[in-house]
Amino acid sequence: MSIACALINHYQPPMTRSKLEDEEIGVQVMQLRQQKNKIQLLLEENNLIRRFSLWEIINHTEIIDGFPIMTQEDLGDLTFGVFQLKRARSYAEERCSTTNLTSDVAYSVHRCKIIPNLIRIPTQSAHSNRVTYHPTIHFTDQAILGWWCDCFTGARFLGCCSHIASAIWFLSYQRWQTQQRQMPSGEYKNLTTDSIQVSDFYDSSDDDDDSQRYSLA
Numbered sequence: 001m002s003i004a005c006a007l008i009n010h011y012q013p014p015m016t017r018s019k020l021e022d023e024e025i026g027v028q029v030m031q032l033r034q035q036k037n038k039i040q041l042l043l044e045e046n047n048l049i050r051r052f053s054l055w056e057i058i059n060h061t062e063i064i065d066g067f068p069i070m071t072q073e074d075l076g077d078l079t080f081g082v083f084q085l086k087r088a089r090s091y092a093e094e095r096c097s098t099t100n101l102t103s104d105v106a107y108s109v110h111r112c113k114i115i116p117n118l119i120r121i122p123t124q125s126a127h128s129n130r131v132t133y134h135p136t137i138h139f140t141d142q143a144i145l146g147w148w149c150d151c152f153t154g155a156r157f158l159g160c161c162s163h164i165a166s167a168i169w170f171l172s173y174q175r176w177q178t179q180q181r182q183m184p185s186g187e188y189k190n191l192t193t194d195s196i197q198v199s200d201f202y203d204s205s206d207d208d209d210d211s212q213r214y215s216l217a
């Protein structure tokens with residue numbers, strides 16, 4: 001094994017090289033690492049996490065024009081990882097009960113009654129149908145201001161969990177696509193296709209709520 005590794009190290013080109021933007025990303029990561037999650041504070045100060053009466057259920061079409069439009073690269077800048085984006089489609093398809101996300105789908109969101117540009121999208125855990133998370137997003141029509149989720153990794157502001165990534169991906173990117181995807185992501189072989197469609201510039205990172213993180217079973 002060590003001989004094989006030595007040969008690879010000597011004769012093969014490196015898998016990745018430093019890029020010009022690496023330094024900028026590094027500075028950004030260090031800034032975000034220090035940052036407290038302002039959305040969590042906002043929710044706690046207004047008692048919004050547990051008071052369901054402060055949220056109204058609407059269809060996503062009511063807020064879609066006030067939500068920023070983003071590219072896959074923009075999304076990668078938010079998530080700092082491809083793992084969350086690879087999961088985004090399957091969460092959205094499950095919420096919409098269809099794999100055709102460019103059609104007229106029913107995707108409801110909860111809009112805060114006292115902060116109208118604050119929404120949350122109840123999302124069932126991928127590992128337990130008894131658990132529902134509440135990814136919450138603060139936004140303007142130009143930018144995502146912040147997010148918070150009550151899942152295991154949802155409070156971080158350096159990157160985000162898959163539930164947040166799915167909601168932002170669906171509202172800012174997927175709903176503006178006109179081409180129906182040919183293959184649904186419900187089949188495991190297509191998860192490979194998903195991973196190719198997202199740039200691997202960003203490192204994968206962990207996510208979600210239990211020890212089955214990387215299981216396909």
Ligand SMILES: [Zn+2]
Nearest residue numbers: 149151161163
């Ligand atoms: Zn989450």
